[in-house]
Amino acid sequence: MTLNQSNTVDMLLVDWRGGDDGARDQLFEILYSELRQISAALLRGERNSSLSTGDLVNEAVLRIVHMSSVDWADKSHFLALAARAMRRVLVDHARAKSAGKRQHQKVTLITKFEGANVDRVELDLLDKALIRLKVIDEEKADIVELRYFGGMSLEEIATVKSTSQSTIKRNWRAARLWLLNSLQGLQP
Amino acid sequence: MSEDDFEKQVLDALTRALEQPSDSRKAWLETEYADQIELQARVLKLLDGEESASARLRTGGARSEIADPVAPERVGNYKILDLIGQGGMGAVYKGQRDTGDFDHVAAIKVIRPGLLSETLRERFQRERQTLANLNHPGIANLFDGGTLEDGSPYFVMELVEGISLGQWIEEQPRAPETILDCFEGICDAVAYAHQHLIVHRDLTPSNVLISDTGMKLIDFGIAKPQSVEDLDVAAGSPSLASLSFTPGFAAPERSQGAPANTLSDVYSLGKLLEAMLGPDGVDADLSAIINTAAAQAPEARYVSVDALKEDIRKYRQGYPVSARHGTSLYRFGKFFGRRRLLLSFATLSVAALVTAFAVTLFQYQRAEAALERANARFEQARTLSRNLLFEAYDEFAQVSGTLEPRQNLADLLTGYVAQLAEDDQAPDDVLFDVGQFNSRLADIYGGLGMANLGDTDRSLELLTDANQAFERLLEKDPGNTAALAEQIFVQRGLTMQHLIYRIDPETALEYNQGVLEAAARGVAIGDENERTLLRHFWSARTDRLQVLRELQDYQTGLAEVQAWQLELTPELNERFGGGGEEMSAYMAMQEAEFLNLLERPEGAIAPLRKAEAIRLEFLETSPENYYHQTQLLVIYMELSRALDLSQSFEQAITESGKGIALAREILAQDPSDAAGPEGLNSALQNHTAFLVHAGREQEAIATATEALGLARDLDGQFPDNPYYQQILMNSIFNTLEAQPETPGACTLLDEASALYASLNAAESTAEGSLSRAAERQSELTQTLTCN
Numbered sequence: 023m024t025l026n027q028s029n030t031v032d033m034l035l036v037d038w039r040g041g042d043d044g045a046r047d048q049l050f051e052i053l054y055s056e057l058r059q060i061s062a063a064l065l066r067g068e069r070n071s072s073l074s075t076g077d078l079v080n081e082a083v084l085r086i087v088h089m090s091s092v093d094w095a096d097k098s099h100f101l102a103l104a105a106r107a108m109r110r111v112l113v114d115h116a117r118a119k120s121a122g123k124r125q126h127q128k129v130t131l132i133t134k135f136e137g138a139n140v141d142r143v144e145l146d147l148l149d150k151a152l153i154r155l156k157v158i159d160e161e162k163a164d165i166v167e168l169r170y171f172g173g174m175s176l177e178e179i180a181t182v183k184s185t186s187q188s189t190i191k192r193n194w195r196a197a198r199l200w201l202l203n204s205l206q207g208l209q210p
Numbered sequence: 211m212s213e214d215d216f217e218k219q220v221l222d223a224l225t226r227a228l229e230q231p232s233d234s235r236k237a238w239l240e241t242e243y244a245d246q247i248e249l250q251a252r253v254l255k256l257l258d259g260e261e262s263a264s265a266r267l268r269t270g271g272a273r274s275e276i277a278d279p280v281a282p283e284r285v286g287n288y289k290i291l292d293l294i295g296q297g298g299m300g301a302v303y304k305g306q307r308d309t310g311d312f313d314h315v316a317a318i319k320v321i322r323p324g325l326l327s328e329t330l331r332e333r334f335q336r337e338r339q340t341l342a343n344l345n346h347p348g349i350a351n352l353f354d355g356g357t358l359e360d361g362s363p364y365f366v367m368e369l370v371e372g373i374s375l376g377q378w379i380e381e382q383p384r385a386p387e388t389i390l391d392c393f394e395g396i397c398d399a400v401a402y403a404h405q406h407l408i409v410h411r412d413l414t415p416s417n418v419l420i421s422d423t424g425m426k427l428i429d430f431g432i433a434k435p436q437s438v439e440d441l442d443v444a445a446g447s448p449s450l451a452s453l454s455f456t457p458g459f460a461a462p463e464r465s466q467g468a469p470a471n472t473l474s475d476v477y478s479l480g481k482l483l484e485a486m487l488g489p490d491g492v493d494a495d496l497s498a499i500i501n502t503a504a505a506q507a508p509e510a511r512y513v514s515v516d517a518l519k520e521d522i523r524k525y526r527q528g529y530p531v532s533a534r535h536g537t538s539l540y541r542f543g544k545f546f547g548r549r550r551l552l553l554s555f556a557t558l559s560v561a562a563l564v565t566a567f568a569v570t571l572f573q574y575q576r577a578e579a580a581l582e583r584a585n586a587r588f589e590q591a592r593t594l595s596r597n598l599l600f601e602a603y604d605e606f607a608q609v610s611g612t613l614e615p616r617q618n619l620a621d622l623l624t625g626y627v628a629q630l631a632e633d634d635q636a637p638d639d640v641l642f643d644v645g646q647f648n649s650r651l652a653d654i655y656g657g658l659g660m661a662n663l664g665d666t667d668r669s670l671e672l673l674t675d676a677n678q679a680f681e682r683l684l685e686k687d688p689g690n691t692a693a694l695a696e697q698i699f700v701q702r703g704l705t706m707q708h709l710i711y712r713i714d715p716e717t718a719l720e721y722n723q724g725v726l727e728a729a730a731r732g733v734a735i736g737d738e739n740e741r742t743l744l745r746h747f748w749s750a751r752t753d754r755l756q757v758l759r760e761l762q763d764y765q766t767g768l769a770e771v772q773a774w775q776l777e778l779t780p781e782l783n784e785r786f787g788g789g790g791e792e793m794s795a796y797m798a799m800q801e802a803e804f805l806n807l808l809e810r811p812e813g814a815i816a817p818l819r820k821a822e823a824i825r826l827e828f829l830e831t832s833p834e835n836y837y838h839q840t841q842l843l844v845i846y847m848e849l850s851r852a853l854d855l856s857q858s859f860e861q862a863i864t865e866s867g868k869g870i871a872l873a874r875e876i877l878a879q880d881p882s883d884a885a886g887p888e889g890l891n892s893a894l895q896n897h898t899a900f901l902v903h904a905g906r907e908q909e910a911i912a913t914a915t916e917a918l919g920l921a922r923d924l925d926g927q928f929p930d931n932p933y934y935q936q937i938l939m940n941s942i943f944n945t946l947e948a949q950p951e952t953p954g955a956c957t958l959l960d961e962a963s964a965l966y967a968s969l970n971a972a973e974s975t976a977e978g979s980l981s982r983a984a985e986r987q988s989e990l991t992q993t994l995t996c997n
Contacts, residue, residue: 112272145272158217166267173270196225198267199256200217 035100046103053107056082061111079104079172098174098181102164105172109149112171116145144205151204155197162197169194216249223253232260284308285318285364286354304369316353317369320362338365344406348399350419350426370428372421379415379486389486392425394522397479399427401515404472413478414459415485459485462506473508476518480504480511495531502533620654641683642693648676649700666711673707676700691739694732698746701725705753715760722757725750741787748786748793755800759807768804771797795824795841802848811855818849834879843872843889847896859904866900869893891920891937895944902948914948917941932969936983939965943986946994956996963987 031052037045057079083104156163161183168174168182176187176194183190223243230238235257239250281290281303288305294317307314338355345351351368358364373381375392396418400410410417410427417429461477480503487496499521505511512518512533521531652672655665680697684690701721709718729747733740751774758767775797783790798821802814825842829835846869853862873893877886894917901910921941924934942962946955966987970980 109272158214159221162221169269170267171270171272173272175269192225192228195228195260195263196221198263199224199259200221202259202263202266203256 038099049100050103050107053082053104054110057104057107057111058114061108061115079108079174082107098178101172101174101178102168102182105168105174109167109171113145113149147205148201151201154204155201159197162193162200165190165194166197166201219246220249220252220256223249224256227253227257282320282358285320285358286356286366288316288318288366290318291315305366315369317350317367318364319367320358320364341408344403344408346399346402348395348425348427349403350428367428368426370419370421370426372419372426374416375418375420375425375482375486376415378420379488386487386491389491390522390526392420393479393483393486394519395425396427396482397515397519397522399425400475400479401519403427404475404515409471410475410478412460413475413482415482418482461508463508471508472514473511476511476515477504477508479515479518495525495533498533499525499531620651641679642696645676645679645683645693645696645700648672648679649696649703652676652700652703666707670704670707670711673700673703677704689735689737691732691735691737691743694728695739695742695746698725698729698732698743698750701728702746702750702753705750705757709753709757709760713760715757718757719754719761722750722754726754741785744785745789752793752796752800759804764804764807768801768808771801771804775801791824791828795821798824799841799845799848802852806848806852806855809855811852814852815849815856818845818852821845822849836876836879839872839876840885840889843869843876843893846872847893850896850900854900854903859900862900863897863904863906866893866897870897887920887924888937891917891924891941894920895941898944898948907949910948911945911952914941914945918945932972935965935969938962939969939983940986943983943990946990947986950990950993955994959987959990959994959996963991 031049034045034049034052038049079101083100152163152166155166164183165179168179169176174182176190179190180187223239226242227235227239236254239253243249243253281293281301283290285303285305287307287309289308290303290305292304294302294304301320303318303320305316305318307316338352341352342354350370352365353368354366355364378384396413400413403410410429412429413427417427419426419428459478459481461474464474480500483496483503484492484500487500492500499518502510502521503512503518512521517532521533525531649672652669655669655672677697677700680693680700683693684697687693702725705718705721705725708714708721712718726747729743729750732743733747751770755767755771758764758770775794778790778794778797780790786793798817801817802821805811805814805817822842822845825838825845828838829842832838846865850862850866850869853859853865870890870893873886873890877890880886894913898910898914898917901907901913918938918941921934921938925931925938928934939962942958942965945952946958946962952958966980966983969983
C-alpha cells in the first residue's frame with residue numbers, strides 16, 4: 023500500500039460520508055482485493071491460521087486506512103463494508119474449493135472425537151440462504167453478514183445499525199436459527 | 211399471503227419468542243398466535259435448533275469453515291509429504307520418518323485446533339497409550355501421537371492403502387464366503403479391542419478399510435469422556451449424544467444417551483453384516499444372527515463378539531446357530547446374581563448351610579467396604595474395566611459354554627498385570643494397582659463365595675502376588691495406610707482360602723494373626739483410613755472364629771468371642787461409623803454355636819435371642835434384606851438345635867417352625883434363586899429330627915417328604931452337580947430315619963448309597979465332608995436289612 027493509495031482511501035472515505043455511493047463501491051473493491059490477498063495466503067496455509075475472521079478484516083482495514091484519523095462511527099461503517107468484502111472472498115473461495123473436491127474421491131481418515139462439534143457449514147449454501155433472508159428481512163441478513171463474515175462485535179454492529187445491542191443480539195439469534203433451518207433444506 | 215410474507219411473520223414471531231424464558235415460549239406462542247397453527251409449528255421447529263446454533267454459526271466463524279488446515283512441515287519425527295484427505299476434524303497427511311534411524315511412511319492425522327476442549331484433550335492423551343497397545347493385523351496401528359505447537363493434537367498411524375468397506379461392497383458383487391471371511395476378520399479385530407478394554411463406538415462401512423492384504427479397522431472413537439456421557443443422560447438431551455455416532459449403525463440405546471459398551475459394538479456388527487450381505491444374500495439363519503446381534507434390547511444380543519463369531523462359524527460349518535435354536539445365550543438374571551453367593555461351595559461342604567452363610571458374611575463385608583473401593587479404582591484405571599472385568603465378565607460367567615473366552619480374558623489380564631509388576635522401579639501407584647488387579651483376578655479365578663473359574667491354585671497364587679506387591683509398597687512407604695488396608699484385605703482372602711480350599715487351618719491361623727497385628731498397627735496410625743482398618747480388624751476376628759472352629763478349639767473360640775463382645779460398646783460403634791450392631795449379632799451367634807458345639811446348649815439361648823432381636827430390628831426397616839433374612843434363618847436353626855439338645859423338643863419345634871416360615875418367605879421372594887429351596891430343605895431336615903425326638907412321627911414323615919421333593923427338584927435342575935447330590939443323599943437319609951418302614955425304602959437306600967459312592971470317589975469332594983454320611987448309611991443299612 024503506497025502512501026498515494028492510502029491518501030486515495032482517506033479521500034474516498036470522506037466522499038462516502040458525504041453520501042457518494044460511487045466512493046463506497048470503490049472502497050469496497052479496494053477492500054475486496056486487499057482481503058483476497060490476505061486470506062489467500064492464509065487459506066493456503068502460509069500464515070498463522072489462528073487469526074479470526076475479525077482479525078483479518080481489521081488487518082485489511084488497517085492496511086488501507088489510517089484508523090487514527092477516522093472516528094468511531096466511520097470506523098464501524100468501514101468495518102461493515104469490509105465484512106461484505108470478506109463474505110465475497112470466502113464464498114468465492116468455498117465455491118472454488120468444492121468444485122475441485124468433486125474431482126477425486128479419497129479415503130478420508132477421521133478419528134472421531136465424540137463431543138466435539140464437527141458439523142461444518144457449507145458457505146456456498148449459507149450464501150444462498152442469506153440472499154433469500156435479505157429479501158425477507160434485510161436487517162437480519164445484514165447483521166449475519168457483519169457478525170459471521172465480518173467478525174464484528176455487538177457494539178460495533180449496534181453503531182452501524184444505530185440501534186441497541188440487545189436488539190442486535192435478538193435478531194442475530196433469530197436469523198441464525200432461520201438460516202440453519204434453511205441449510206437443512208438446501209443440503210445436497 | 212406469499213411465502214416471503216409468511217416467513218417475515220415467522221421471523222418476527224421467532225425474535226419475540228426469543229425474548230421469553232425458554233420454558234414458557236411454547237405457551238407464549240400458543241396465546242400470542244392462537245389462530246395461526248402453521249406459524250406456531252414453524253417457529254417451534256426453528257426454536258428446536260437453539261441448542262446447537264451457537265456452536266455452528268459463531269461470531270466470525272465463516273473463515274474457519276473453509277480454511278484448509280495449515281499443513282505442518284513436520285510432525286514429531288515425520289516429514290509431511292502429502293495431504294491424504296481432510297474432513298471436519300482436521301486433515302490426514304502422508305508422512306515420512308526423517309530421523310535417519312529407519313525408513314517408515316505413516317498416515318498422520320492432525321486435529322483442527324480449538325475443536326477439543328481441555329478435558330477432551332487430556333482424555334485423548336491418556337487414551338492414546340491404550341490405543342497404541344492394540345497390536346492386531348485387523349486394526350490400523352497407532353504408532354505415536356502428541357500435540358503440535360499450536361495445540362493441535364496429532365496421531366501417527368499405519369498408512370493403509372485401500373478403499374472403504376462401503377466402496378468395496380458397491381464395487382462389485384462378492385461371494386458370500388468372501389463377505390463372511392471379511393466379517394469374521396472384523397469380528398476378530400473388535401473382539402481383540404474389547405479384550406484390551408477398548409470399545410470402537412462407531413463401526414460403520416466407512417471405518418473399515420479393505421486393502422490388498424485384508425481388512426483394517428480405523429477410527430476408534432476414543433475421546434468422549436464418561437462425564438460428558440453422564441451429562442447427556444442427566445440432562446435428558448439425546449441430541450448431544452446422537453451427534454457422535456453414525457445413525458443406522460449405532461445401537462438404539464445410544465440415542466437415549468447411554469454410553470457405548472461392548473454390546474453396542476455387537477449391535478453395530480449386526481448392522482454391518484446386514485449391510486455387507488445386502489438384501490439378497492440373507493437366509494433364515496443369517497437373518498437370525500443379524501437380528502440377535504442387532505436386537506433392540508442390549509440384553510437380547512449376543513453377550514460378546516466371541517459369541518457372535520461362534521454362531522457365524524457354526525453357520526458356515528452347517529451346524530444349527532444358537533440365534534435360532536438355542537436359548538442358553540440369553541440366560542441372564544437375578545437368579546445367578548444371588549446364586550453366586552453360594553455357588554462355589556458346591557464342591558466343598560456337606561449340607562452345611564451354617565458354614566455357607568458364615569462365608570456369606572465374609573462376602574458381605576467385602577461388598578460393603580473394600581470391593582466398592584476396588585471397583586472405583588478400576589473404573590479410573592481403565593475406561594472399560596468395569597464392563598469387561600466386572601459386568602461383561604460376570605455375564606460371561608452366567609452363560610454356559612463361555613469358559614474359554616473367560617479364561618482367555620483372565621489370562622490376558624493376568625499377563626498385563628504381570629508386566630506391570632515386573633518393573634522394579636515402578637512408582638507406588640503402579641504397585642498399588644498391581645496389588646488390586648491381582649486381588650480382583652484372584653476373585654475371578656477362585657474368589658470365595660462368588661462365581662469363579664474354579665482354579666483355586668491360581669487364585670491363591672494371585673493373592674500371594676497381590677500380597678507381595680503391597681509388601682513392596684509398604685517397605686518403601688510404611689505409613690501408607692491405604693496400601694495397608696488393601697494388603698489386609700488380600701491377607702483375609704489368603705486366610706479364608708487356606709481355610710476353606712486347602713483345609714489348612716494352621717496356615718490360615720498364621721495369616722489371620724498377621725492381619726490382626728497389621729490392622730492394629732494401622733488403626734494406631736490414626737489417619738483417614740482408621741475406620742477402614744478398624745473394620746478390617748473386627749472382620750479378621752470373625753475370620754479367626756471360623757479358623758478356631760475348624761481347629762475344633764471351641765474353648766478358645768468361646769472365650770475370645772465372649773471377651774470381644776464386651777468391647778462392642780456404643781463408643782466403638784461410633785468409631786466404626788455404624789455396623790456395630792451387625793457385629794454384635796454375628797458375635798452372639800458365634801458364641802451360641804461354640805456353646806452348642808461344647809454341648810452347653812443352655813447358655814446358647816440368651817446370645818441367640820439377642821442376635822435374633824438385632825436381626826429382627828434390621829428387618830423391620832428393610833423386610834426383604836436377603837442377608838439379614840439368611841442370618842436370621844441360621845439363628846432359628848441354631849436356636850432349635852440348642853433347645854433340642856436341652857431336651858426341650860416342643861420348643862425346638864416352635865423355633866424351627868419359625869425358621870421354616872422364614873425360609874418359605876425367602877423362597878417366595880425369588881423362586882428362581884436356588885438358595886431358596888436349599889434353605890428350606892435344610893430347615894425341613896432339621897425339623898424332621900426334632901419331630902422324631904418329640905415322637906410326632908406323622909408330621910416328621912410329611913416334613914421329610916417335602917424336603918426330599920425339594921432336593922429332587924434341585925438335583926433335576928442342576929444335574930450331576932455334587933453339591934445337590936449331597937443334599938439329595940442327605941434328604942433320603944432323613945426320610946428313611948423319619949420312617950424306616952416307608953414303602954420303597956430299600957430302593958431309596960440304594961439310591962443314596964450310589965450317590966455316596968460316587969461322591970466319595972469324586973476328587974472334588976473335600977476330605978472328611980462325608981464322614982457323617984458314612985455313619986448314617988451304615989446305621990440305615992443295619993436298620994432296614996435290605997438284601
